Amino acid sequence: MITPDILDAAMARALDIATRGPEGGPNPRVGCVILSPDGHTLAEGWHRGAGTAHAEVDALSHLAPGEARGATAVVTLEPCNHTGRTGPCAQALIAAGVAEVYFAVPDPGAVSSHGAQTLIDAGIPAQLGPRREEAEELLADWLREARRGRPTVTVKWATSLDGRAAAADGTSQWITGPDARADVHLERSRHDAIAVGTGTVLADDPALTARGEENGAPLSQPVPVVFGHREVPADAALRRHPRELITLSGDDLAADLEKLWKLGIRSVFVEGGPSLASSFIRAGFADRILVYIAPTLIGGPKLALTDLGVGTITDQHRLSITDVRHLGSDLRLTAEPAPPQPQDPTPSTQPTPGAN
Ligand SMILES: NC(=O)c1ccc[n+]([C@@H]2O[C@H](COP(=O)([O-])OP(=O)(O)OC[C@H]3O[C@@H](n4cnc5c(N)ncnc54)[C@H](OP(=O)(O)O)[C@@H]3O)[C@@H](O)[C@H]2O)c1
Structure with missing residues (x-):
């Protein structure tokens, strides 16, 4: 019994x-x-x-x-x-x-x-x-x-203190130091797939491999994924990746995530660039945001993110910071979408004395 x-x-x-x-x-x-x-x-x-x-x-x-x-x-x-x-x-x-x-x-x-x-x-x-x-x-x-029925998405970028992801000529290697970059390799290995847009492939020719060791063993290699219509060049470093490259149009991110889910991919590490990262955030698919901030100033037009569909301040994407770390001279911030807040009272149209 x-x-x-x-x-x-x-x-x-x-x-x-x-x-x-x-x-x-x-x-x-x-x-x-x-x-x-x-x-x-x-x-x-x-x-x-x-x-x-x-x-x-x-x-x-x-x-x-x-x-x-x-x-x-x-x-x-x-x-x-x-x-x-x-x-x-x-x-x-x-x-x-x-x-x-x-x-x-x-x-x-x-x-x-x-x-x-x-x-x-x-x-x-x-x-x-x-x-x-x-x-x-x-x-x-x-x-x-x-319950989500799609992979969990981490959107990551590296930025200067003034929010730039590249210099005016498009070069971005490197903004952060070796400790932050080693941490990125660890993060890559903890995801099933790493994704970038064709803009990053053409500008940076990234290998998208996880390099380094953890507990004496080589890091595991996530599947590389490229979003975009343009061809990945035949001589691109990505073509030599140990895992087979997946290419997706990026026209319908929900459908693309579903395709990855059906391939058994449960987590995706979106490494940019700014256009692709912004699309994931705008579509509400960024479950976790990982930002490496270097103490450097770049200025100019190459912002870490592009259009997030925020036309007015009440539409901003509010986040909660869940982790803060120092990595060498850089900072690593982890954030997640904040739970919805009760509506702020309607802002006064009267200027506040002393405000600027
Ligand atoms: N600091 C960092 O963390 C970091 C990281 C990565 C890149 N970068 C820098 O970012 C620059 C490249 O920026 P980028 O914005 O052109 O790169 P990107 O986001 O990698 O590529 C943008 C391209 O991806 C394709 N795409 C497919 N689906 C998309 C979607 N849903 N939303 C947006 N794009 C989609 C489009 O190309 P098609 O026309 O082919 O469809 C689009 O033009 C370079 O200077 C690079 O060095 C910086």
Whole structure:
């Protein structure tokens, strides 16, 4: 008999083993414990990353045929219903003959969800179990991305103290110092894709590789993406990137992000230039803004951003600063869109005494 205490302990264990899976990437970290009808653990499983068995299938693989009959499956995420690179977990649980399923968090994914309904339709009670808050915390990034249905976007730029991203002739290498640039390489490696516009490709010929090491291992290489209609030159450094280049028109950023999402890309690092960065912000797709500010003055026309569609001050894009760091002689600021504020009172048309 599965008592609430046994169920709670099994879910705690499932959450614990879920953390053995890799952080980041397109797939969630999931753990599964299979209990016998008298509450003993028969098998455990967890998901080891994209393309490998899901937690339920991994757990079932440790059991002999028929051994899971009448068992209770305790999973941190609603079993999936979708045939991706591995089969649907709901079907695997039905085929194994489990008697009931508890999961901590419903799956918000458009294609993978409704596994619980499939189980119920097959006569297997599938319901929310304990520890939802903990499971939501473990899966926070993945759930946020799954609910959005598009990759998370970080827009990054490097700027002088007076907000310039390049000199008048278009040269911008380098505004910031080596510490800031090393940090950019780390940030690149933490995203699935790096994106630039054709303007930057033609002006800077960037390699868009993540160079350096983390914990003694070479940084992982995100996929390079170029937005624009102009051709990436045959001899561009990008053509020698270890990952295959993706080119997108940029005419419809929502559709382009959806294409990247369907390719399994869950995070995009937009490295400019000013036109592309501004388009992402204007369209409301900049989930995180990362700015490296160097103590230098450039002046002139090459601003870090172009038109953000702000015709009047009430339309400005308000942000919250979430992190501030010194990197050598530069500053790194992280900001996110601020939650909507209550409307300011209508500004007075009377000049304030002493104001200028
Ligand atoms: N300081 C920094 O952080 C930094 C970073 C990058 C670049 N830069 C500097 O920025 C300058 C280049 O600026 P840029 O604004 O021309 O570069 P960009 O933003 O990289 O490229 C703009 C081009 O991208 C294409 N594009 C595709 N979809 C777009 C969309 N939705 N919105 C806007 N553009 C889209 C268009 O080209 P098509 O005509 O091909 O469609 C557009 O002309 C260079 O001087 C470079 O050195 C500075």
